[in-house]
Amino acid sequence: QVQLVESGGGLVQPGGSLRLSCAASGSRFMINAMSWYRQAPGKQRELVARITSGGNANYADSVKGRFTISRDNAKNTVYLQMNSLNAEDTAVYYCKVEWGGFLADSWGRGTQVTVSS
Numbered sequence: 817q818v819q820l821v822e823s824g825g826g827l828v829q830p831g832g833s834l835r836l837s838c839a840a841s842g843s844r845f846m847i848n849a850m851s852w853y854r855q856a857p858g859k860q861r862e863l864v865a866r867i868t869s870g871g872n873a874n875y876a877d878s879v880k881g882r883f884t885i886s887r888d889n890a891k892n893t894v895y896l897q898m899n900s901l902n903a904e905d906t907a908v909y910y911c912k913v914e915w916g917g918f919l920a921d922s923w924g925r926g927t928q929v930t931v932s933s
Contacts, residue, residue, distance in 0.1 A: 818842040818922045822911050825927030828901055832931070836896040838911030838924055845917040850887055850894035854907035854929075864909070865896060878904070901931045 824836040840847060851866040865885035867873045873885050884897040894911060911924035 818913075818915075818919070820911050820913060820922055820924035822909070822924040822927045825909065825929045827930045827932065829933050830902050830931055832901050833897070833899045834901065834929060835898070836909055836911075836927060836929075838894045838913075840892045840894075840911075840913045840922065843915055843919060845915045845919055847889070847892060847913055848916050849914040850885075851912040851914075852885060852894070852896045853910045853912060854905075855910070855926075856907040859907075861910070867894065898929070901929075903931050905929060906931050 819842045820838055820840050822838045824834055828834055849866055849868050852864040853861050854864050855861040863876060864879055865873060865875045865883055867885045867887050875883060882900045887894045907929060908926040909929055910926045913922045
């Protein structure tokens with residue numbers, strides 16, 4: 817029933833930028849918080865950024881000042897603007913949606929971000 821569609825990943829050079837998008841559909845419940853996680857090979861999945869229904873955002877220390885999370889409630893979509901990318905940002909990025917009501921959290925399939933020269 818629930819589907820999360822992620823897009824925007826790809827290959828960029830160090831110092832470049834990417835914008836990730838995640839559109840959620842398939843539920844009658846309201847969306848509460850929306851988040852971006854990432855996982856690099858051999859490392860555990862980590863929270864990158866989270867935005868609440870009221871628009872309050874928090875970020876991992878490693879991305880503060882470089883990444884910006886935003887949302888469009890009318891489109892049920894969350895974005896992650898990534899600037900000044902470096903090799904340590906290389907990972908699979910996952911979208912997570914926290915639904916209202918009794919639905920469990922939903923995860924996207926992930927999109928690959930590779931930063932390399």
